[in-house]
Amino acid sequence: MIKIKFNLNGRSVETEVKPSTTLLDLLRYQLRITSVKRGCEVGECGACTVLLDGKPVNSCLILAARVDGRNIVTVEGLLKDSKLHPIQEAFIEEFAVQCGYCTPGVILTAKALLDINPNPTIAEIKDALSGNLCRCGAYHQIINAILKASEKIKTRT
Ligand code: FES
Ligand code: FES
Incomplete structure (x- = not known):
């Protein structure tokens, strides 16, 4: 297992992942961020899109271990003071x-x-x-x- 620490929607997260765990699986199944959808899993559909350091990426194509020290935003992170973006x-x-x-x-x-x-x-x-x-x-x-x-x-x- 690999220890990682990253910022998720403004909060620091520390966890452990397998070397083969994708960012999609980390977010959706390990951390229960259910806005991140599993679609094609080959980078074609965009259902798994998250912002990585402000840029949209297909989380199905990124290994979770690669986000150590980085900044992730999902749609849950767009709410401010309980108000929609x-x-x-x-x-x-x-x-x-x-x-x-x-x-x-x-x-x-x-x-x-x-x-x-x-x-x-x-x-x-x-x-x-x-x-x-x-x-x-x-x-x-x-x-x-x-x-x-x-x-x-x-x-x-
Ligand atoms: S699940 Fe389709 S691009 Fe990631
Ligand atoms: S896939 Fe149903 S609203 Fe876009």
């Missing part, structure tokens, strides 16, 4: 959630995009979301929600 609000308002399986990964990808590009075009949103599949086909609503979130964030800063 503006992206989460916009997803609700634009009905951008159907079954919800893709939603945590899509929201985290959107957050990473809006953090570096607060005013994205539709083409830039589509490009950012190219690694996140929605089996319900809610892409139109998802794009509208991200455009709305961009407006919300700008008016609050």
